[in-house]
Amino acid sequence: MGKVYVFDHPLIQHKLTYIRKTETGTKEFRELVDEVAALMAFEITRDLPLEEVTIQTPVSEATSQVISGKKIAIIPILRAGLGMVDGILDLIPAAKVGHVGLYRDPETLKPVEYYVKLPSDVQEREMIVVDPMLATGGSAIEAIHSLKKRGAKQIRLMCLVGAPEGVEEIHAAHPDVDIYLAAMDEKLNEKGYIVPGLGDAGDRLFGTK
Ligand SMILES: O=P(O)(O)OC[C@H]1O[C@H](OP(=O)(O)OP(=O)(O)O)[C@H](O)[C@@H]1O
Ligand SMILES: O=c1cc[nH]c(=O)[nH]1
Numbered sequence: 001m002g003k004v005y006v007f008d009h010p011l012i013q014h015k016l017t018y019i020r021k022t023e024t025g026t027k028e029f030r031e032l033v034d035e036v037a038a039l040m041a042f043e044i045t046r047d048l049p050l051e052e053v054t055i056q057t058p059v060s061e062a063t064s065q066v067i068s069g070k071k072i073a074i075i076p077i078l079r080a081g082l083g084m085v086d087g088i089l090d091l092i093p094a095a096k097v098g099h100v101g102l103y104r105d106p107e108t109l110k111p112v113e114y115y116v117k118l119p120s121d122v123q124e125r126e127m128i129v130v131d132p133m134l135a136t137g138g139s140a141i142e143a144i145h146s147l148k149k150r151g152a153k154q155i156r157l158m159c160l161v162g163a164p165e166g167v168e169e170i171h172a173a174h175p176d177v178d179i180y181l182a183a184m185d186e187k188l189n190e191k192g193y194i195v196p197g198l199g200d201a202g203d204r205l206f207g208t209k
């Protein structure tokens, strides 16, 4: 069974509060999502393997540590996942970026896939699937399924806000995938929106409503 981690760092929680607020406009919303994604990337990379190297400081020779070549790919679920990419790349500039295009049908709440483009070395990379919202879980389940179908072996899911219903569905469909959240909210409403949530992440990011 996959694990769920909720990042309780005060900076993440503070910024998330402003992301949630109705009066936060597109520009600020976008900046805050970017900043929270970077802070979450800092937390999620805690377990990256290190190796020792010998270097020369201005004073002496020293043994020091560098990240030992772990290959990472960031996979935003379009559209809203795009809002998290730049913040993560600020911390992991060598990561490759793959895209999975999905939208949730507003009537059925089922995901509809319209685009997939991944790095060619999918099998060797650790994939971090990103999307601000984990609601019913349908979109993330489909995205992860799409990655596995193309050979991905190591997959993690990073979202800003999750609903308990969606987390449960991911565990059932993909027990090998750990989930990383900035907040676990209360529930879904009758339209499949996260309560209290932050509204429609894609529309708020791109100003389409
Ligand atoms: O867990 P689920 O119930 O599947 O819902 C979550 C999905 O819904 C939103 O995308 P949306 O369909 O609004 O597409 P968009 O990002 O293009 O706005 C969100 O960004 C997730 O991808
Ligand atoms: O609350 C929700 C649920 C799905 N998609 C969103 O953007 N927000």
Ligand SMILES: [Mg+2]
Residues within 6 Å of the ligand: 080, 200, 201, 202, 203
């Ligand atoms: Mg949307």
